[in-house]
Amino acid sequence: MDKLVAKKKVLVIGGGFGGVFAAKALARLGRGKLDVELVNANNYFVFQPLLPEVAASSIHSADAVVPLRQLLRHIQVRQAEVMGIDFAEKKVIVVQGTQRIPIDLYYDELVIALGMGVDLKRFPGLPEHALTMKDLADAHRLRTHIIGCLETADVTEDPAVKQQLLTFVTIGAGFSGVETVAEVRELVRRALKYYTNIEPDQVRFYIIEYANRILPTFPADLADYATRRLQIHGIQVLTGVGTKSATGTGVEVTDGRIIPTSTIVATIGNSPHPLVATLGLDMKWGRIKTDRFMRVPDHDGVWAIGDAALIPLADDPDDDPMLYATQTAQFAVREGRQLAANVVARMNRKELKPFAYTSKGSLASLGMSKAVADVYGIKLSGTLAWLLWRGFYLSFLPGFQAKLRVGINWLVNSVMPPNIVQIQSNPPATRYIHYRKGDRVFEPGMIIDGFYTVVKGSFRLIIDNPETGEHFEKVFGPGDHFGERVLLRSSLRTGLVVALEDSIVLFIAQKAFTRLARAFPILDAYFKEYIERTFGGHDQAFAPGSTNHKAELETLP
Numbered sequence: 001m002d003k004l005v006a007k008k009k010v011l012v013i014g015g016g017f018g019g020v021f022a023a024k025a026l027a028r029l030g031r032g033k034l035d036v037e038l039v040n041a042n043n044y045f046v047f048q049p050l051l052p053e054v055a056a057s058s059i060h061s062a063d064a065v066v067p068l069r070q071l072l073r074h075i076q077v078r079q080a081e082v083m084g085i086d087f088a089e090k091k092v093i094v095v096q097g098t099q100r101i102p103i104d105l106y107y108d109e110l111v112i113a114l115g116m117g118v119d120l121k122r123f124p125g126l127p128e129h130a131l132t133m134k135d136l137a138d139a140h141r142l143r144t145h146i147i148g149c150l151e152t153a154d155v156t157e158d159p160a161v162k163q164q165l166l167t168f169v170t171i172g173a174g175f176s177g178v179e180t181v182a183e184v185r186e187l188v189r190r191a192l193k194y195y196t197n198i199e200p201d202q203v204r205f206y207i208i209e210y211a212n213r214i215l216p217t218f219p220a221d222l223a224d225y226a227t228r229r230l231q232i233h234g235i236q237v238l239t240g241v242g243t244k245s246a247t248g249t250g251v252e253v254t255d256g257r258i259i260p261t262s263t264i265v266a267t268i269g270n271s272p273h274p275l276v277a278t279l280g281l282d283m284k285w286g287r288i289k290t291d292r293f294m295r296v297p298d299h300d301g302v303w304a305i306g307d308a309a310l311i312p313l314a315d316d317p318d319d320d321p322m323l324y325a326t327q328t329a330q331f332a333v334r335e336g337r338q339l340a341a342n343v344v345a346r347m348n349r350k351e352l353k354p355f356a357y358t359s360k361g362s363l364a365s366l367g368m369s370k371a372v373a374d375v376y377g378i379k380l381s382g383t384l385a386w387l388l389w390r391g392f393y394l395s396f397l398p399g400f401q402a403k404l405r406v407g408i409n410w411l412v413n414s415v416m417p418p419n420i421v422q423i424q425s426n427p428p429a430t431r432y433i434h435y436r437k438g439d440r441v442f443e444p445g446m447i448i449d450g451f452y453t454v455v456k457g458s459f460r461l462i463i464d465n466p467e468t469g470e471h472f473e474k475v476f477g478p479g480d481h482f483g484e485r486v487l488l489r490s491s492l493r494t495g496l497v498v499a500l501e502d503s504i505v506l507f508i509a510q511k512a513f514t515r516l517a518r519a520f521p522i523l524d525a526y527f528k529e530y531i532e533r534t535f536g537g538h539d540q541a542f543a544p545g546s547t548n549h550k551a552e553l554e555t556l557p
């Protein structure tokens with residue numbers, strides 16, 4: 001790309017609150033002098049504060065987002081993933097859509113507004129078994145998952161499975177956690193009339209918070225009100241309790257109890273953005289250190305804003321978190337606007353202004369038309385606060401169309417039953433699964449699902465053949481595998497597999513596994529030999545490479 005352009009090229013990477021408001025202001029303030037381009041992974045802007053409402057079906061998923069091209073008319077929008085930045089060459093490397101070729105985008109000024117990542121690795125099993133609440137896909141997945149739980153809970157005859165399906169756990173009680181648990185409860189409560197085999201008292205909701213109270217950014221009396229309100233709604237509020245580990249059947253908390261559940265929503269684990277963490281920039285608390293003007297020190301023409309940036313509000317903020325801009329949409333928007341003014345000032349060789357902003361307050365919805373609000377020092381709770389919450393977010397939503405759609409959604413949702421259509425998507429073909437000691441992976445009579453490789457821990461396989469009186473046992477450790485013997489039979493499991501300790505497997509779904517075996521003859525030969533060796537040749541007719549297998553493969557798409 002030609003670097004010698006008349007206008008200065010400003011590249012904004014990240015189309016969230018910070019990036020969008022910066023790009024808008026840059027285009028306005030630098031009209032005729034700046035060539036502004038915004039790069040974002042999706043072609044839409046996500047209004048994150050409304051994600052819990054999307055999960056609860058109060059708002060249609062497409063209405064909590066706004067197409068970037070609609071929002072940023074007259075600005076070049078590029079849907080692409082940022083893969084790297086070369087600060088010396090002043091270029092950003094991106095990959096766009098299906099065109100898997102790295103493209104160089106040169107800049108004179110670069111605005112990094114990529115937000116934060118989520119890292120749950122500190123808690124074994126949480127990355128694999130928790131749902132997160134960060135983007136549109138997360139909210140959509142949670143909604144689909146909840147409806148799926150209700151569908152199965154309504155028809156299962158196993159009381160333990162029913163209890164697990166009807167227990168919903170949210171981890172983290174900041175405003176996103178509180179709003180999420182309240183909205184999940186709202187969806188379940190309203191949907192229950194269609195699930196006649198579920199009694200309301202069979203459903204349990206938990207919110208787990210490590211700190212001693214919920215909503216740490218709110219005054220204590222409002223947090224107390226919110227706690228009482230959640231409890232009145234049947235939500236169990238566990239404070240001073242951390243998360244230890246999770247599996248597909250439950251979450252273990254630090255007081256030792258295991259809560260059986262199929263639904264864990266994690267609103268914790270803010271971590272550095274994975275790309276930002278590799279840029280070699282000076283970081284603190286997972287964020288890029290900037291000066292008071294939002295410039296990244298020692299990097300000419302590089303700026304950082306939003307959640308990704310650590311912007312001081314005083315000259316010597318040191319380790320006092322109160323002296324840095326907070327990670328909220330409110331701040332990101334102001335940072336974006338101030339940054340644009342500073343970029344233009346730098347171009348005109350004028351003095352830059354330090355970023356200064358005082359939060360106007362916080363709002364959190366508690367469901368059932370109640371909220372808490374601390375705005376301009378005025379504390380409100382209940383229905384009035386909830387009306388304020390709705391009014392505020394409606395006005396904050398960028399674009400008239402988005403405001404109208406969300407307003408109509410709210411209106412329709414208040415008089416109509418919730419939409420319980422479950423639009424399913426296939427789970428990933430390979431995934432890690434955590435088991436706690438004693439958990440059953442599968443048992444005789446279950447439909448076969450896939451192939452298991454032990455990554456950590458150990459399992460025991462027991463096969464009892466009531467017809468022949470045959471008994472077979474085998475222990476599997478790391479690197480071993482199980483589940484393949486009947487995999488290609490498209491029938492039922494004949495063995496029982498139990499975890500002997502806390503363990504992890506890599507699971508490969510049946511279809512993916514059989515396709516691999518078909519395409520990779522060495523696998524076919526390996527499994528044939530393995531099954532003969534391990535199981536004394538019985539069931540070998542179902543080994544990959546056998547006639548049965550080949551016939552079955554023919555039927556695969």
Ligand SMILES: Cc1cc2nc3c(=O)[nH]c(=O)nc-3n(C[C@H](O)[C@H](O)[C@H](O)COP(=O)(O)OP(=O)(O)OC[C@H]3O[C@@H](n4cnc5c(N)ncnc54)[C@H](O)[C@@H]3O)c2cc1C
Pocket residue numbers: 013014015016017018019039040041042045046048049050051052080081082083113114115116133134175176275305306307308327328329330331332363
């Ligand atoms: C559930 C929830 C509720 C919230 N509620 C509130 C609230 O009520 N009030 C409030 O003030 N704040 C709230 N927040 C916080 C607020 O949303 C964030 O502080 C704000 O979004 C930060 O803006 P940002 O621009 O820094 O990052 P983001 O809004 O996260 O935007 C980052 C953008 O970068 C893009 N991106 C990331 N990586 C790449 C890449 N490699 N290539 C291309 N693009 C990339 C992403 O797709 C995204 O569009 C909430 C957050 C959540 C998750």
